Amino acid sequence: MTTHLPDSPVGQQTMTRVTRRLIPFLVLLYFVNYLDRVNISFAGPNGMNEDLAMSAKMFGFASGIFFIGYFLLEVPSNIALHKFGGRRWLARIMLTWGIISTAIAFVPNAETLIVLRFLLGVAEAGFFPGVILYLTFWFPEKQRSKAISLFMVAVPVSTAIGSTLSSLIIDWGHGLFGLDGWRVMFLIEGVPAVFLAFFCWFYLTDRPAEATWLDDDEKNWLETILGYERSVAETGQSWPLRKALSHPRILLLAFVYFGITYGLYAVGFFLPTIIAGFQEQYGTHLSVIERGLVTSVPYVVAAIVMVPWARHSDRTGERVWHVAIPAIVGGVSIPIALYMTNPYLAMVAVTLSTCSVMCALPVFWSLPSKFLTGLAAAGGIALINSIGNLSGFSGPYITGWLTGLTGNAKLALWVVGVLSLAAAAVVVYLGVKPRSETEAPA
Template sequence: MNSANVAAPETGDRILRKVAVRLMPFLCLLYFINYLDRVNIGFAGPNGMNEELGLTATAFGFASGIFFLGYLVLEVPSNLALHRFGARRWLARIMITWGVLATVLAFVPSATALIVLRFLLGVAEAGFFPGIILYLTFWFPAAQRAKAVALFMAAVPVSSAIGATVSSVLIDAGHGVFGLSGWRFMFLVEGVPAMLLAVATWFYLTDRPSEAKWLTEQEREWLTGQLAAEQAETESKHHWTLRKALTHPRIPALAFVYFGISYGLYALGFFLPTIIDGFEQQYGTNLSTVQSGLVTAVPYVIGAVAMVLWASHGDRTGERVWHVALPMLLGGVCIPVALYLGNPYLAMAAVTVCAVGVCAALPTFWALPSTFLSGSAAAGGIALINSLGNISGFAAPYITGALRDVTGSQRAGLWVVGAVMVVAAGVVVFLRAAPSTGDDKD
């Protein structure tokens, strides 16, 4: 072995901290803007958009979720393109197109146009999230990967928390600016950062450790050697080709697990503002738009802390499956009972536990595929898992909205959320017992 790759543990930790400090804040910022542009329709709906465009709960759920059908169309080819052309070029291209479409949403004239633009927004964003997950495998060894993913994905609850307040303020303060409704002004303002950050991405990101001029030559050699050795070991144990990664039944099984986690995430993301808005009728509360945004932020703030702590624990112990299954079970059991509780504080406590469960499961889940996928197989497999799993982004808001229209209550939709999460937790435990080798060899 090259002596450059034999380093004291503290030396390796120092190099990885340097990489994390360089990359993670910027990647978190990108995902913060990405997730906000994806779910800000959840704040627009109950604050004038549904009324202005004549959307029922079912139509609102359909418009929210059709984003993910567009996402599904180009997810795998987009991630393969990133693997081929490099992260900084491909991510910048994605961000420019999604930023333009996110801004155009401010001028949508009808429900039909909203649905079309949401679909195109999904097409534009395809490959962003799995591209980042793949990109992190280029920089962090497996033992540190769950924490790295957690730091990146902390942008989801942080975006939901800060975004709830920011979106509410923009809707409130922006009403009438440029002659726009408050929700239109919010879309206009929140679409611009993606375009600006696309330019920054082109110049700031480094595709691979071997190209990182901000690392010393010895640091580049050590990190490149560590990752190359790890990839060689993975390929010797699990010889997965791209074709196998796109056809093996283990991939759709993992996609269903991700479907369950995301089902809870998107049901909360799109309908939590509506649920809180309904507290006035159910509990007699009276919250302003900004106050509702602050209340919406609470579960995600706590979820962000839980996400990082739980992923760090998973990295220390090396255990992955139960670090995914247990929080999913916890969240799945708690969310259906939220609207049966006697006051809004207890209801929000149950919603918060669900958010903690979803947030804690997410980063450790993404440490699972890279235990047997590498190279182009990882690019295609991760993209396919994310693509199939994100069908929940369509199913969750559409089914939740449809059940609300049929029953007149959010309760039936939240029971479905809980059931899907519990079943998906069972699947990941089953996969733990199922062999991942043997027939994996070509």
């Protein structure tokens, strides 16, 4: 039985092989996924808004409408993944989103762009919570935050590399195929998802028992550990799907996720525009490529710090404050950026805020997976993600609306700070609130 202990040699060997097999490929998928989601932020200030006659409010709406389609199909999509398996369902998601993302290159007007952004959300619904659910099939609770953080490194990496890559394509690709630079960017960045969909079908494995790339001892160890954790989670809890879709604790976790990601999307979609405005505000001048490089800085730093933070949470077993502290730091730092007297100090504040969000998110996703299993996990994780990701609609839209209303982004960024602090308060409340034996822990 000693070979089935979490820290046994066979356990360490198994998790090393699982990590090396799955995480790099999932990171690649999320890199392409997230880039296709946010590359509109680079297109906007580099020709798209002008060509399609889009105001800041309309740009925010087009950026955020993606998440309405995402919201509507999230839970059904994750239930389908639970039924059909990650290999088939993730491949389906990638194929449809790749086709729609590529089609955005040919939009004739703002209305068509808005329709395709909505359909992109419908096509992509279930990808992120599907991968989070998929990781629970392979990683025991003790290693889960680290695994999720390694997977989510794709967010800052895709933004860091993607900001420069997108800027280069826009700048150098102008005129290719007779298209404007921003259209070439959508075309080139949408195609990889289509190719990766076919690779996904043959590469991923649905469950450890089916993994031909693990030997029998490794499969038995992993199945035993995960089976034991499922039995512990189900003992005294027995969460059916209906409970996972309606329990107040799930809804509060959704609010926490909303508050944290609101800042990620509000700043993420408008950061290229904010940096473009440095010329007027601070008297600086940056080329398209230089703006892309500056945009990447906060995300490069975030990619470096988020994995050690998640590893520390796994090592100590503490989750609540590993979410709350970054949320507090992010809530304070983003409004501070409003009062910086030069662009360098402003970027320090934005970088600190970005790092805080990216540190909080991987640890956050270890909270629901502690007490949700099976179909309840599929539905509950998807519900949290779908409600939380409404911030992806409201963040860009409200930021654009308030910016247009007031003439600057100050009030909009104060909203970001308040919501982040509120998220921190709620997750602490969930952590200290007395619970009955039948109620799930935070």
